[in-house]
Amino acid sequence: MKLLACLLMAASLAAPVLSASAAEEKPAAAHAAAPAPSKPDLAQGEAKFTAVCVACHGAEGNSGIPVNPRLAQQHPEYLVKQLQEFKGGKRVNPIMQPMAAQLSDADIKNVAAYVGSRKAKPGFAKDKELVALGERIYRGGIADRQVPACAGCHSPNGAGVPAQYPRLSGQHADYTGAQLTGFRDGVRKNSPQMAQVAARLNDREIKAVADYIAGLH
Numbered sequence: 056m057k058l059l060a061c062l063l064m065a066a067s068l069a070a071p072v073l074s075a076s077a078a079e080e081k082p083a084a085a086h087a088a089a090p091a092p093s094k095p096d097l098a099q100g101e102a103k104f105t106a107v108c109v110a111c112h113g114a115e116g117n118s119g120i121p122v123n124p125r126l127a128q129q130h131p132e133y134l135v136k137q138l139q140e141f142k143g144g145k146r147v148n149p150i151m152q153p154m155a156a157q158l159s160d161a162d163i164k165n166v167a168a169y170v171g172s173r174k175a176k177p178g179f180a181k182d183k184e185l186v187a188l189g190e191r192i193y194r195g196g197i198a199d200r201q202v203p204a205c206a207g208c209h210s211p212n213g214a215g216v217p218a219q220y221p222r223l224s225g226q227h228a229d230y231t232g233a234q235l236t237g238f239r240d241g242v243r244k245n246s247p248q249m250a251q252v253a254a255r256l257n258d259r260e261i262k263a264v265a266d267y268i269a270g271l272h
Contacts, residue, residue: 095131096161100169103162107154108170116170121229128175132218134167137245146245178225180270182262189267192260200255205264213271224271232265 104116108126112118116126126134140146141155142163158166180186194211196204205223209215213224223231237243239253239261253261 093161095164095168097165097169097172099162100165100167103158104166104169107157108166111150112170115173117173117176118227121227122233123227124230125175125178125226126170127173129167129171129222130215130217131164131167131171133215133221134171135163138163138167140245146243175222175225177272178227178269180266181228182266185259185263185266186270188260189263189265192256192264193267193271197255197260202252202255205268213268223268226268228262228265228269231268232261235261235265 104112108116111120111123112126113120113123116129118125137146138155138158139160141148141151142158144152155163180189192202193205196202196207208220209223210220213222213226215222234243235249235253235256236258238246238249239256241250244250256264
């Protein structure tokens, strides 16, 4: 009888342990079964880009209009962020906001992946007198005004850093200049870091940096 009682007690004590073990395994199994994020669809991205974006941003994202940015070879993560902020109103632009409003989250990811996969055409500087100044600022900053070198974030060749800092190489000087001015004047508000940098630049310096970036490769 004593042996039977001991066996029954051991079984009752073991049951909660087994239940707890099973409970721990269940969430793990559920986590393992979670579907992986879907990959961007480049074909869908091309179709949507052609339907909505190509008129302003050019074939394969190589805009020929100086005030409209070149998007080819831009980091998809950066493009996704900008389109989402246009759509949500954090970045204000009377043309881009209604355009972005037409795009679903999937459209945004697909378009960003498509243009990011296209090769950018090289740009060129226009103002030879300002290029030297632009290069000095881009590569060395302006120490007495605490302006950091652009190359520190956007890389020496303008390739940028994926998911952090955009590619600038070959971008239209008109567009880059307008964005720097917008950051400085508080018109573009979706990057406090860039607003602080641009606030320390005058018009001539902005034009010089933008022109140098246009020919950067």
